[in-house]
Amino acid sequence: MRSIELKILDARVGDSIPLPHYATDGSAGLDMRAVIDDALTVEPGQTVLVPTGLAIYIKDPGLAAVLLPRSGLGHKHGLVLGNLTGLIDSDYQGQVFISCWNRSNAAYEIQPGERIAQMVFVPVAQVSFEVVEEFAGSERGEGGFGHSGTG
Numbered sequence: 001m002r003s004i005e006l007k008i009l010d011a012r013v014g015d016s017i018p019l020p021h022y023a024t025d026g027s028a029g030l031d032m033r034a035v036i037d038d039a040l041t042v043e044p045g046q047t048v049l050v051p052t053g054l055a056i057y058i059k060d061p062g063l064a065a066v067l068l069p070r071s072g073l074g075h076k077h078g079l080v081l082g083n084l085t086g087l088i089d090s091d092y093q094g095q096v097f098i099s100c101w102n103r104s105n106a107a108y109e110i111q112p113g114e115r116i117a118q119m120v121f122v123p124v125a126q127v128s129f130e131v132v133e134e135f136a137g138s139e140r141g142e143g144g145f146g147h148s149g150t151g
């Protein structure tokens, strides 16, 4: 079992605001909530940084967390992430913030405790590089960007 230490920065998390948890056995993401005192209006085109009240210290360099939009919020209301995807490094110890971007034409009001994004833990490999004169051949070679056609 990998070691993931969760630190709570805001007393409301785990009390009036529940701790993140997996909704079903098969859930990949943990819903992250807005830990704010008052409703926060995000105007069309605006981006706001929203605290989650949680600091996590992953510690294990073989693990990271990514923040992703919630599908319903993004699709129906246009509330997605200002950085498109957030990456939480294993050595980060600060509070997790969600960059919320309203890409729609209507204002969106984030409510205190609302689930605004999801966090997924992913395995990570750190690579090292060696400069070489050429690569051993592969079937694809340099082909990319649709070289295999559309069929």
Ligand SMILES: O=c1ccn([C@H]2C[C@H](O)[C@@H](COP(=O)(O)OP(=O)(O)OP(=O)(O)O)O2)c(=O)[nH]1
Pocket: 067, 083, 085, 086, 087, 088, 089, 090, 092, 095, 096, 097, 098, 099
């Ligand atoms: O949506 C996000 C993205 C990042 N972070 C935190 C965790 C992450 O480990 C740290 C740094 O993120 P990143 O490396 O993406 O930021 P940067 O813009 O490259 O700045 P830095 O110089 O701090 O690395 O900020 C968040 O709280 N929310």
